[in-house]
Amino acid sequence: MSLGRTPRDAANMRLFLRWMVIAMSVYLVAAFAVRHRSATPAVVPWALLLAATALSMLAVRRYLIYLREADELVRKIEVEALAVGFGAGALLSLILPLAAELGLHWIDEYVIATAMMLSWSVASFLGHRRFGGGDEP
Numbered sequence: 001m002s003l004g005r006t007p008r009d010a011a012n013m014r015l016f017l018r019w020m021v022i023a024m025s026v027y028l029v030a031a032f033a034v035r036h037r038s039a040t041p042a043v044v045p046w047a048l049l050l051a052a053t054a055l056s057m058l059a060v061r062r063y064l065i066y067l068r069e070a071d072e073l074v075r076k077i078e079v080e081a082l083a084v085g086f087g088a089g090a091l092l093s094l095i096l097p098l099a100a101e102l103g104l105h106w107i108d109e110y111v112i113a114t115a116m117m118l119s120w121s122v123a124s125f126l127g128h129r130r131f132g133g134g135d136e137p
Contacts, residue, residue, distance in 0.1 A: 033045040076131075077124065077132075081124035084122075084123035088115050089115065092112045092115050
């Protein structure tokens with residue numbers, strides 16, 4: 001399903017997703033190295049953290065290229081999706097620390113980041129589906 005994207009938009013999105021998957025894979029290895037840093041040389045967690053950061057920056061660059069080269073409707077959908085993700089993050093940033101004080105200590109910054117990314121992804125998918133029409137006649 002193309003979700004209203006042109007072939008160029010789809011190719012740019014694939015490149016962004018490829019960089020994002022690579023960056024998140026390195027991030028997961030870095031997280032493991034940080035948690036088990038006593039078993040690894042001190043430089044390894046730092047090197048992996050820097051690599052994850054650099055790869056994430058490349059993913060952001062690819063997303064900006066995607067936005068710049070997309071048509072007006074795709075750009076509008078994506079900006080609205082980013083607003084939904086930002087709004088979810090802002091709301092949770094205010095609410096979750098208070099909830100943690102009330103006893104929900106399992107909630108941390110990972111919940112906020114995950115909610116932001118999921119909200120953005122769902123809003124983007126629904127926006128493209130609604131306005132792009134997908135492959136339906």
